[in-house]
Amino acid sequence: MFTEVIQPRFSETDALGHINNTVVAVWFEACRTPIFKIFTPELNLQQWPLIVASIQVDFKAQLHYGQEVEIRSWISRIGNSSFDVTQQAWQQGKCCAEGRTALVRFDYQSQQASPLSPELRAALEQHCQS
Template sequence: MNALTDLNANPQLEDFPYRLTDNVRFADLDPNQHVNNAVYATYFETGRVTLMKDRKFGLMPEGLAWIMVRLDIHFRAELKWPGGIEMGLGVSKFGRTSVTFDQVVFSEGRCVASSQSVSVLIDEVSRRPVPLTQEIKTNFEPWWRRGFKPA
């Protein structure tokens, strides 16, 4: 399966091999007293950046960087403060120069938001896209979303 995942599907946290936990902060709230929609982009960014920038995983070779070129978010339920969240991430597609991530935010066992994003590998100097090597793809293998197998 190397197709885009349906953002309207009912995601399960166990489908996402990379996991983080965090707290909902009072500052995350908007005047409606729930987490503001823009904050979810930060939750998803935290998951991606924490994984990608950890050098032990070999996802960011010297002289290269990742930039996000697309982010789609599906808001599923209100998220309130105080509370904790569980974030999950899984690779759902490889392009020539890109990786697609499916991500979720769960609270109290319920998915409150899901997203799909595309990050492109670039040369830090030229700022031009760089093809994914087989080594980078192999290094992503532990983070494949359940059911994903590269073409």
């Protein structure tokens, strides 16, 4: 599992005084960077091998400005050319949001999914959690 602490910014709040729902997906994407580095260690966009097939976020409680948020990320499914990343946003000991993103290894020249190599699969398996 990967963990990262986010300090919510004032600009991420909404008119109701809590963190805007759209912000959580952005935080989740930022915290997938260690997973992206498995595929592209230098994060070279010219060699980017992943596309997003699906994003789902479920909100369980409000998130607030002025209090740290811990993002927990892990691999929850590995397929032939795709895998799922499950992520949670925790604040003050409570899971406030949980999401799942399906990522696909993609060949831009052929415009189709590309199988995960045994090496990539092994690297992803190191970060699996059920």
